[in-house]
Amino acid sequence: MSEYFLQHPLQPMLRKLNYWTPLDEADKGALLALPHSIQHIDAHGYIVQEGDKPTHSCVMLSGYSIREKVLASGARQIVSIHMRGDLVDLQNSLLRCADHSVQTLVRSKVAYIPREAILAIAREHPNVGFAMWYDTLVDASVFREWIANIGRRDARTRMAHLFCEFAVRLRLAGLAGGDYELPMTQEQLADATGMTAVHANRTIRSLEENGLIRRVSSRVIHIENWKELASAGEFDSAYLHLHDDERAIA
Amino acid sequence: MSEYFLQHPLQPMLRKLNYWTPLDEADKGALLALPHSIQHIDAHGYIVQEGDKPTHSCVMLSGYSIREKVLASGARQIVSIHMRGDLVDLQNSLLRCADHSVQTLVRSKVAYIPREAILAIAREHPNVGFAMWYDTLVDASVFREWIANIGRRDARTRMAHLFCEFAVRLRLAGLAGGDYELPMTQEQLADATGMTAVHANRTIRSLEENGLIRRVSSRVIHIENWKELASAGEFDSAYLHLHDDERAIA
DNA sequence: CGGGAGGTTGACAATCGTCAATCAGAGTGG
């Protein structure tokens, strides 16, 4: 049974929801029995576009994606980054009209689940419903931290903070040890931190020259000195609402 | 019966939840029967403080409050503004550990509802549970807009956008026509838009000198030219997820 | 080998922050 669970495509989502709030066997069975269609999406493909009226929610099974808003001026702001197990589109599908786009960073595998199936499982399995609600509450907490990050920290601190958040979340998803893949261009990092690509470049180099990080290759970052990086980024993982044992690592 | 509803202190919350998703009579009855204690809090009082482990959720009955984060550097960032009917603290109470503070702007009346009662009504009345979930989804949407606002718009646009959001939300809550009270100091407006108080002052004057707004008194704003203000603020109310008929007004 | 995307760099400009002084208005006590 547990082997079956491990291999089930929706297992990463189950793992995450069960992390937020304990689910019983019936809850887990219902989750894995959710109707879904698995699809591969190329790099830079849209999972949802602003203005869409999506009929399905989407779970990341592999790869990475970002949520972004494009302003009237044409400027782009990335509002969050997502990885395996993330429910990347409860937001848009439940609110009916997408207020932002979700785009893959690399070729990714995703599962689409009908909106009605989400609503039904939330109704019939209150634990699952609460876990999903909890997930959106944590999402909101991360958004708040980003508001503070962008609004009140300078470029260097912002960038260090982003690197820290990504490292902790990757580790939590079981995706990284010391080095980690961060498949974003400097322009995308700039869009996530509210600065220009040129300034992002200077900021990242500054972190590297000070020995906080090392760029192993164009898209792989190694954290040389976690303590200093966390300090430079004023990073406190409280806003991720992890359990106490994982907080110790961060 | 309807008179009773109108006078019930939790009526503003019911109104808002019923706006998000239709509730039946049993749902409404259960909502108004929620155990709660009503309290008056002085201006600048804390409803919750970062780090608290609140046992109650809080609904605004009158007055205004803000959610804020204080960074390691001591800088403050306001992440949202709240008014009558807003569920200002589902976030903190359900996540157990407060990742931000909630502070009143003026003397306010609030209702505290035990966390367990919230969980119970969500479980027993799925419609109510979904409406509250929906409310946090909309909260998250507003956070996303703020990230984009602060990250990618200049000071003048940011401030105009904030004034627009506030005007629309006040009207929706039935609290304002043309003029409206905005009981925030320029320092607080600066903390909400990620700038300094001095720059906020210059930005607001610029909006006033261009005839977009007029300051009737120190805390009352009159929108002289909604169309120009909305345009200056790149304001599109889609992210508030209002019904189509209210969107027309905005 | 050519083309293209993304990274790097420098010079310069604009926005925004800092500091410090002054002003206006509300509340308070004599």
Add this chain to the structure above:
DNA sequence: CCACTCTGATTGACGATTGTCAACCTCCCG
């Protein structure tokens, strides 16, 4: 009624961070 005080608003001079523009470089890939 009048100082007195405090908070918040206003203003100017100056400096720092960040943006803009434009060039060039360096991979990677077909």
